[in-house]
Amino acid sequence: MIAPSILSADFARLADELAAVPTSDWIHVDVMDNHFVPNLTLGLPVVKSLLKVTDIPIDCHLMIEDPDRWAIEYAEAGAYNVTVHVEAAQDPIKLAKNLKAAGAKAGLSIKPGTPLEPYVDVLKHYDTLLVMSVEPGFGGQKFMVDVLEKVRQARRLVDTGHLKLLVEIDGGINAETIEQAAQAGVDCFVAGSAVYDAAEPGKAVEALRAQAAGAR
Numbered sequence: 001m002i003a004p005s006i007l008s009a010d011f012a013r014l015a016d017e018l019a020a021v022p023t024s025d026w027i028h029v030d031v032m033d034n035h036f037v038p039n040l041t042l043g044l045p046v047v048k049s050l051l052k053v054t055d056i057p058i059d060c061h062l063m064i065e066d067p068d069r070w071a072i073e074y075a076e077a078g079a080y081n082v083t084v085h086v087e088a089a090q091d092p093i094k095l096a097k098n099l100k101a102a103g104a105k106a107g108l109s110i111k112p113g114t115p116l117e118p119y120v121d122v123l124k125h126y127d128t129l130l131v132m133s134v135e136p137g138f139g140g141q142k143f144m145v146d147v148l149e150k151v152r153q154a155r156r157l158v159d160t161g162h163l164k165l166l167v168e169i170d171g172g173i174n175a176e177t178i179e180q181a182a183q184a185g186v187d188c189f190v191a192g193s194a195v196y197d198a199a200e201p202g203k204a205v206e207a208l209r210a211q212a213a214g215a216r
Helices: 011-019 044-053 067-077 092-101 117-123 145-159 178-184 201-215
Strands: 002-004 027-032 058-063 081-085 105-110 128-132 166-170 188-191
Touching: 002 027, 002 201, 011 044, 027 044, 044 058, 044 067, 058 067, 058 105, 067 081, 067 092, 081 092, 081 128, 092 105, 092 117, 105 117, 117 145, 128 145, 145 166, 145 178, 178 188, 178 201, 188 201
Parallel strands: 002 188, 027 058, 058 081, 081 105, 105 128, 128 166, 166 188
Antiparallel strands: none
8 A cells, every 4th residue: 555645745736736646545644733743734624625635545644742632633524544643642542442433544653762562452442553664753754774673563463363453654665665664564655755756646656556565
């Protein structure tokens, strides 16, 4: 699965940018509040607008403080998958249940320095694990290969039946890094500049998908 990140798209023409990647599995939307991360992007009004102009499932990655309060509104608006950070959630199990009750898949994200082991039981309540392969807050960063060990751990837990979730990765995914991430066990790849800096974003999506499938 390929999920182009509109953080790398032209914000003045977002509807066109979504239309340029018609075969994408998800559209990844980074919501940053300038508190949990040192950057400010977009919020719920823009997500609602995006939902009106595309049938591609919207994958909201909330890099925000107090997701227990704010995340539910993204689910209620119609986002397909709503991901919150375990470092910010006060009650991640309750939050997962509330997101699902509001109609969305529930995702849990962990920063590069956050270990997986303490949250295995929490992840039993989630549909998606988003492993950050850069420090959250800015696009265009270099891929951190060390995080792939967490991907491998998650893949083993899924393959042995201990977890039932999709493994997603975000940060520095491009033609040079996607194959090693696929080999580690990633299901869904968030790609920003690798898609939207390409001359033909739609073809870039197809090429990344083919690379990942070949490596997996």
